[in-house]
Amino acid sequence: MARDILDIKTQLKATFVDNVTLQELYGLDTTKGFDEQFSKVSIEARLIDVWAAATWMLEQIWDAFRSETEAVIDEGYVTSERWYYAKALEFQKGDALEYNEKAYKFEYAVTDEAKQVVKNVAVRQVTDEGVTKLKVYFSDAGKQPLTGDVRTSFETYMRQVGAAGTHYLFVSETPDELRVHLHVYYDALVLDSTGARLNGGENPVEEAIEGYLNGLEYGGVMYASKLIDVIQQAEGVKDVTLDGTTWKGTLEDRRRIDAESGAFVYVREEGDIVYVID
Secondary structure: OOOOHHHHHHHHHHHHHHOHHHHHHHOOOOOOOHHHHOOOOOHHHHHHHHHHHHHHHHHHHHHHHHHHHHHHHHHHOOOOHHHHHHHHHOOOOOOOOEEEOOOOEEEOOOOOHHHOOOOEEEEEEEEEOOEEEEEEEEEOOOOOOOOHHHHHHHHHHHHHHOOOOOOEEEEOOOOEEEEEEEEEEEOOOOEOOOOOEOOOOOOHHHHHHHHHHHHOOOOOEEEHHHHHHHHHOOOOEEEEEEEEEEEOOEEEOOOEEEOOOOOEEEOOOOOOEEEEEO
16 A cells, blocks of 8 residues: 655655765764754755655555555456455446457456446355355345346356356345344433333334345345344333344244345334333
């Protein structure tokens, strides 16, 4: 990473004063810094300014070169999970692929972000019936499934751009419904008996739950301990106990849940949260 000019100048000045030959030539006092012994308009100070600027420019060029090199490597390193993730997001609804004979790959002639309808992707390597497969979760911007011809087109695209012989499991479904059962011990100065703010507004606990689930990485995992931590920070909450979660129609005490669709949607039902004054 390129240094700023001030850092470069500081290092050059320190090196100048520490140089034994220059100490003898200029009669430098090693207990003093460069700026204490040279004027800002001295030829030595000006030369350091010029050298620092040139060094800074060179380091900027090196940074740019490194970024370009890494981009080329990433583009050429095919069939990794990260590569498939990037390719899934590049899918363009309604556009045909062209074969690049120089790069030996299929690609779009023109990139059109307006046609890139896949906005959420997760890629996992799984074993299904003894066969290693690539599991690809995908959905639109609202984490809703792609269906019909669009889904078929996306799956065809992935098979065409991916490595030959790869086995896939494609998942594009509505988010998993999740109910959360709690006992919340609240501050009666802040919340009412239903968990709503006394000064108006929504329910902080429900907002915290929804915020946590919406903030999970697509294809990620819901951890009960992390959910509790988030609820503990909600306005007016003094303490909380998690009594369980209802997922796929079953109420259980779960430590973690892997969303089958890749995402969760919070479902509220009366009686799921019991509020108790602390």
